[in-house]
Amino acid sequence: MINMEASSLANKITILDIASALDVSAISVSRALSGKIGVSEALRERISLKAKEMGYKKLINKNTYKILVLHQRPLIQDNSNFAYMIQGIQRALQNKEISYHTEFVDKNNQDMMQLPLKLLKDNNFNGLIFIGKFDDDYVGLLKEKIKNYIFYTGYSPSCNVDSVWFNFNNGGYNQCEYLINNGHVDIGFLGRRSILFRNKEKVLGITSALENYEIPIRSEFFTYIEENFEENFETSVMNLLNGNHKPSAIICQGDFIAVKLINLLNKKGINVPEDISIISSGNTEMASLTLPTLTTLDLNIEYSCEIAVELLIKRINNPSKPCESITINSTLIPRESVKNLIK
Secondary structure (H helix, E strand, C coil): CHHHHHHHHHHCCCHHHHHHHHCCCHHHHHHHHHCCCCCCHHHHHHHHHHHHHHCCCCCCCHHHCEEEEEECCCCCCCCCCHHHHHHHHHHHHHHCCCEEEEEECCHHHHHCCCCCHHHHHCCCCCEEEEECCCCHHHHHHHHCCCCCEEEECCCCCCCCCCEEEECHHHHHHHHHHHHHHCCCCCEEEEEECCCHHHHHHHHHHHHHHHHHCCCCCCHHHEEEECCCHHHHHHHHHHHHHCCCCCCCEEEECCHHHHHHHHHHHHHCCCCCCCCCEEECCCCCHHHHCCCCCCEEEECCHHHHHHHHHHHHHHHHHCCCCCCCEEEECCEEECCCCCCCCCC
């Protein structure tokens, strides 16, 4: 009974109660708790701490939410789905009738710790969605301005924040299993060394599938392209294919690399999938346009965007909840680039 009474009293705490406890104006409390300008950061912190101490809960109608969406394209190449991710987040917000602003923040602005223009003009945002990978220091700067935030696609195991990410481990397993079911046992991987975490997850899935099917893992078939991508791509690929023992199939990091690989193989007189099979990730527009059409993974971007928005809303409504990291499984799209060796 005591806990119920305490809870009931906490729910009745008002802005006037907080103002009286701190001997400040109700307007200052309202501005501080809503993120508006007109109060110092020191006073805003005092008011926030007192509100939390007194058990004040601000009830927010979802139609009054205001969300800032910041995006930083992680790579120039290999990510033609990035525009769809931005559009997907915008569509998910629109479907919930939530007001939002979208802004691109380049690496230079992050290095200089410059606030987004929208945030300089208006500090009254309930939540923030980061699309892509942002510098940790820059994220820390924005955390001081907007308490509720989420990473969409910019996940890192070092970050203890809400995030929505793609399940590359599961994707790698499914790609490898599909190749095994088509009779392939000499399976390789081709990806960029700079995309370290994602590719570690992908390779873990691939090697797990090989182990489960009791197929030897040939480490020499796993090739990583260095930073000077254009200069060493052909050399890396031909070193992989000129050995005495060659892979019958290659799993590519993404569609961009897969298409580039197919073009190089065609130039060298190596036919896909007759001589070697290729499988990829992304299901970008190029995947259905290349010859042969590319067997790939669809990342389920639209659904992942809906989940990201839902997760941010949960954070806004419950700021003290534990952090969640949600991974979305992909869907295999079979096309023409994989040869069935069993037939």
